[in-house]
Amino acid sequence: MALVPDLTKDIVFVLAVIGFGTKAGIIPFHIWLPSAHPAAPSHVSGLMSGVMIKTGIYMMIRIFLDLMSPIPAWWGLLILIIGSISALLGVLYAITEHDIKKLLAYHSIENIGIILIGFGGALTFSSLNMPTLALISLTAALFHTLNHAIFKSLLFLSAGSVINETHTRNIEEYGGLIKLMPYTALFFLVGSMAISALPPFNGFFSEWLTFQSLFQGIMSLTSYAGWIFIVSAGALAFTGGLALLCFVKAFGAIFLARPRSEEVKHAKESSPFLLVSMGALALLSLLFGVFSGSVIQVINKVGQGLGIFSQVASLVSVNSSQTIFVGNFSFLSAPIFALIFAIVLTIVFLLAKYSVYRRQKIEIGATWDCGTDLTPRMEITSTSFARSIILIFKGVLRPRLHYDVKYHDSQSRYLPESRTVVISIKDIYSTYFYGPLSRFIVAFSERMRSIQNGNINSYVLYIFVTLLILLFLVR
Amino acid sequence: MSMIIWLLQIIFIPVLSPLGIGLVKKIKAKMQNRQGASILQPYRDLWKLFHKDEIISSDASWIFRVAPFIIFAVTIIVGASIPLFGSFLGNYFISDILLIVYTLAIGTFFIALAGMDTGGAFGGFGSSREMTVSALAEGGLIFSLLTVAFHSGSTNLFKISDRVISSYDFSFLPIILAFLGFFIVLLAENGRFPFDNPATHLELTMIHEAMIIEYSGKRLALMEWAAANKLLIFGALAVNLFFSAGIAHSTGLMAIALGIIVLLAKVAVVFIAIAVLESTIAKFRFFRLPDILFISFILNIAAIALLV
Numbered sequence: 001m002a003l004v005p006d007l008t009k010d011i012v013f014v015l016a017v018i019g020f021g022t023k024a025g026i027i028p029f030h031i032w033l034p035s036a037h038p039a040a041p042s043h044v045s046g047l048m049s050g051v052m053i054k055t056g057i058y059m060m061i062r063i064f065l066d067l068m069s070p071i072p073a074w075w076g077l078l079i080l081i082i083g084s085i086s087a088l089l090g091v092l093y094a095i096t097e098h099d100i101k102k103l104l105a106y107h108s109i110e111n112i113g114i115i116l117i118g119f120g121g122a123l124t125f126s127s128l129n130m131p132t133l134a135l136i137s138l139t140a141a142l143f144h145t146l147n148h149a150i151f152k153s154l155l156f157l158s159a160g161s162v163i164n165e166t167h168t169r170n171i172e173e174y175g176g177l178i179k180l181m182p183y184t185a186l187f188f189l190v191g192s193m194a195i196s197a198l199p200p201f202n203g204f205f206s207e208w209l210t211f212q213s214l215f216q217g218i219m220s221l222t223s224y225a226g227w228i229f230i231v232s233a234g235a236l237a238f239t240g241g242l243a244l245l246c247f248v249k250a251f252g253a254i255f256l257a258r259p260r261s262e263e264v265k266h267a268k269e270s271s272p273f274l275l276v277s278m279g280a281l282a283l284l285s286l287l288f289g290v291f292s293g294s295v296i297q298v299i300n301k302v303g304q305g306l307g308i309f310s311q312v313a314s315l316v317s318v319n320s321s322q323t324i325f326v327g328n329f330s331f332l333s334a335p336i337f338a339l340i341f342a343i344v345l346t347i348v349f350l351l352a353k354y355s356v357y358r359r360q361k362i363e364i365g366a367t368w369d370c371g372t373d374l375t376p377r378m379e380i381t382s383t384s385f386a387r388s389i390i391l392i393f394k395g396v397l398r399p400r401l402h403y404d405v406k407y408h409d410s411q412s413r414y415l416p417e418s419r420t421v422v423i424s425i426k427d428i429y430s431t432y433f434y435g436p437l438s439r440f441i442v443a444f445s446e447r448m449r450s451i452q453n454g455n456i457n458s459y460v461l462y463i464f465v466t467l468l469i470l471l472f473l474v475r
Numbered sequence: 476m477s478m479i480i481w482l483l484q485i486i487f488i489p490v491l492s493p494l495g496i497g498l499v500k501k502i503k504a505k506m507q508n509r510q511g512a513s514i515l516q517p518y519r520d521l522w523k524l525f526h527k528d529e530i531i532s533s534d535a536s537w538i539f540r541v542a543p544f545i546i547f548a549v550t551i552i553v554g555a556s557i558p559l560f561g562s563f564l565g566n567y568f569i570s571d572i573l574l575i576v577y578t579l580a581i582g583t584f585f586i587a588l589a590g591m592d593t594g595g596a597f598g599g600f601g602s603s604r605e606m607t608v609s610a611l612a613e614g615g616l617i618f619s620l621l622t623v624a625f626h627s628g629s630t631n632l633f634k635i636s637d638r639v640i641s642s643y644d645f646s647f648l649p650i651i652l653a654f655l656g657f658f659i660v661l662l663a664e665n666g667r668f669p670f671d672n673p674a675t676h677l678e679l680t681m682i683h684e685a686m687i688i689e690y691s692g693k694r695l696a697l698m699e700w701a702a703a704n705k706l707l708i709f710g711a712l713a714v715n716l717f718f719s720a721g722i723a724h725s726t727g728l729m730a731i732a733l734g735i736i737v738l739l740a741k742v743a744v745v746f747i748a749i750a751v752l753e754s755t756i757a758k759f760r761f762f763r764l765p766d767i768l769f770i771s772f773i774l775n776i777a778a779i780a781l782l783v
Contacts, residue, residue, distance in 0.1 A: 175594075176534070176594075178536040178537075178538065179536060185536075193581075193584070196580070196584065197577055197580075198577055198580055198581050198584060199574060199577055199578060199581070204574075204577055208571075208573050208574070211573055215621070215624075215625075215630070218625070218779070218783055219625065219783060226783060230776065230779060230780075233617075233618075233621075234614055234618065234772065234776070237613050237614040237617040237618065238610070238611075238613060238614045240577070240580075240613055241580075241609060241610035241611065241612070241613030241614070242610045244580055244583070244584060244606065244609075244610060245606040245607065245609075245610045247584075248584060248587045248588060248591075248602060248606050249603075249606075251588060252587070252588055252591035252592075252599070252602065253591075255536075256536065256538065256588065256591045256592045256594070257534055257591060257592060257593070257594030257599075258534050258594045321568075323567050323568060325567070328628075328629065329624075329628065329629055329630060330571055330573075330629070330630040330631070331567035331568075331571065331631060332567070332568065332569065332571040332574050333567065333568040333569070336568040336569060337568065337569050337574065337578075340552055340569060341548065341552060344548045344551050344552050345544060345545065345548040348544050348547050348548045348551065348697075349544045352525075352544065352547075352693055352697060353693075356525045356526070356693070357525055357526045357527075357693070360527075360528055360529060360692060360693060361528040361529070362528070362529045362530075362531060362692075363528065363529065363530045363531070364530075364531055364532075364533050365530050365531070365532065365533065366532065366533055366534075367532040367533075367534055367593045367594055367595045367689060368595070368689075369595055369596055370596075374594070376594075378594065378595065378596045379591075379594045379595075379596075379599060380591065380596075380598075380599025380600060380602070380603060384599075384600075384603070385599065385602070385603045385606075386603075387603075388603060388604065388607045388761065388762075389607050389610070391762065392607070392611070392762065392765045
């Protein structure tokens with residue numbers, strides 16, 4: 001590829017990022033993704049999120065790292081910036097959503113962003129001739145790709161199982177499903193913990209490795225490249241916190257407290273086949289976390305399979321107790337953490353239960369609500385759960401609040417009959433980019449139509465003019 | 476010998492954490508011209524709660540029932556995997572900065588879910604506010620720990636506390652900035668002023684208290700104890716990572732005794748600072764809190780920029 005002129009390579013790069021980025025769902029080319037997921041059945045959504053959008057990532061790795069190397073440094077930095085923006089905005093849009101499948105779709109955008117942060121690091125390091133660090137970043141990106149496929153499929157399957165029973169995708173109508181669908185709830189909880197990067201599930205370890213690649217970048221790069229790595233690490237840190245918020249909102253609104261609609265009260269647990277497939281994915285999510293050391297070693301080999309990394313020794317090493325070492329900088333052991341967690345939890349439970357006041361009586365009573373009737377309206381809704389974060393980020397999200405009060409007597413306006421508050425998020429991409437673009441194309445086509453006027457004489461004229469031009473050109 | 480030291484390391488946080496809460500409350504009482512309860516009162520409160528019967532909401536699920544055990548276990552694990560009195564206890568397994576941050580997030584995750592589980596009007600809002608604050612505090616927390624990690628060349632907490640800071644001159648500035656950032660996060664994560672009022676039960680403002688409002692008996696005791704543990708964990712991190720002088724570097728009996736005394740003295744200073752702060756400033760309006768948290772993040776960015 002060294003023979004191809006730089007300008008051509010740059011053009012190919014930009015077009016490939018737009019093309020494969022649209023497939024992967026990077027912001028601002030993501031708008032098809034949140035609309036496509038709700039239209040598909042849930043298991044297909046799982047496949048779309050888990051496998052299909054990853055083809056974009058695969059092609060980017062193939063083209064930029066394999067076909068086009070050597071590459072300039074700004075490519076990797078641009079991918080890092082795109083990844084950070086997609087991760088942060090993806091999770092912010094997910095927080096505003098109350099359609100369960102759109103919420104998960106926006107989380108796919110967030111996770112594609114995290115994968116691209118890893119991949120952007122790999123590109124930057126390989127263009128700056130630091131192949132060891134590039135291999136770590138690529139391993140992190142591939143590991144997160146694999147993990148996202150597992151936990152996102154799990155989340156889509158459990159969301160599908162809820163939708164099947166309740167016939168709605170609106171989170172605000174769910175509630176209390178944990179008592180009616182206990183296994184689905186448990187599997188959704190596992191998926192939530194994995195996607196929010198809580199140890200010992202798999203999401204944590206790939207995010208940890210992505211963080212490590214950024215830390216290495218911050219330590220070894222100078223000037224603006226180092227700054228971009230710092231900002232990406234910041235974006236990743238905030239993304240983790242916001243994803244946790246989003247899944248507390250989703251799990252709480254779907255499964256906890258009391259049902260908010262009649263339909264939900266009749267929900268039953270899904271069929272054993274669905275439960276087995278969800279259970280298998282949940283188990284994988286745990287195993288890929290606990291044995292992340294081995295998984296990382298395998299993925300490392302995959303990375304080394306790529307031509308430019310074939311001779312590169314890895315900075316990540318794993319010893320017999322599954323302790324992962326990143327150079328001399330970071331270490332952790334997933335199985336030991338999981339073991340300690342299990343042991344401490346058991347000891348705490350047994351001690352608290354049996355060592356003090358064994359005769360303790362547990363009474364079941366209604367939640368106290370200051371003497372008013374306890375209705376589902378007392379519970380927090382997902383919209384109000386997310387309201388404070390939406391208002392904090394109102395500069396980015398552009399929410400619109402609309403208050404409406406109806407009065408019994410429109411003259412005096414003392415006795416309100418009903419109040420409504422509508423909070424909505426404007427889709428800035430459609431309004432400011434895709435809308436004008438489509439209007440322009442339509443207007444342009446309208447103009448072009450006047451050429452095609454159905455008159456034989458003018459068509460003969462076109463042929464004649466074309467003939468003249470061609471004669472001049474080939475003369 | 477090493478077994479005893481490890482046992483000391485594991486029980487250190489849960490045994491002493493109620494004392495920390497008692498100290499803060501006592502100082503606050505003095506500054507309000509009150510006599511105040513004894514600084515041992517939190518122990519008596521825990522004892523009392525452990526011997527009470529419980530009432531659980533009929534709407535609550537198993538999340539509500541297991542959450543206190545998970546949250547308490549999380550603080551025990553984190554408490555055992557951070558440097559306390561000796562930096563020689565270092566291990567490669569569970570003392571990574573990111574692992575600590577995300578393990579603490581498990582606690583936040585379950586306390587917020589438990590708040591929503593009973594379906595009352597208070598719990599959900601407490602959860603929403605708690606998650607908002609902790610999501611925005613995450614950046615400051617990770618980056619302040621990252622600053623000291625870069626300073627010492629490792630993300631392992633024991634290695635960070637093991638480094639000897641030779642000069643307290645201008646090169647110490649990033650550590651000061653990162654400490655300020657960390658202190659803001661400490662206040663946010665533990666629900667202290669100006670983020671939350673730990674003494675309030677006013678529905679309009681409470682955050683942490685709103686989430687645990689439906690708990691009683693043993694489970695409430697575990698929740699309160701876990702909160703106390705978390706405060707002591709953050710206090711110990713604040714002194715051991717940023718001002719690690721005095722920590723025991725070897726297993727001598729004298730060194731350990733000195734390490735414990737120095738740690739207690741340093742943590743006491745942090746707790747006195749918290750108590751004085753709580754007596755002198757008012758709680759901030761909720762929508763001003765993000766500003767403080769972003770200040771924490773920016774202080775840490777500046778610290779890292781000075782370091783690398």
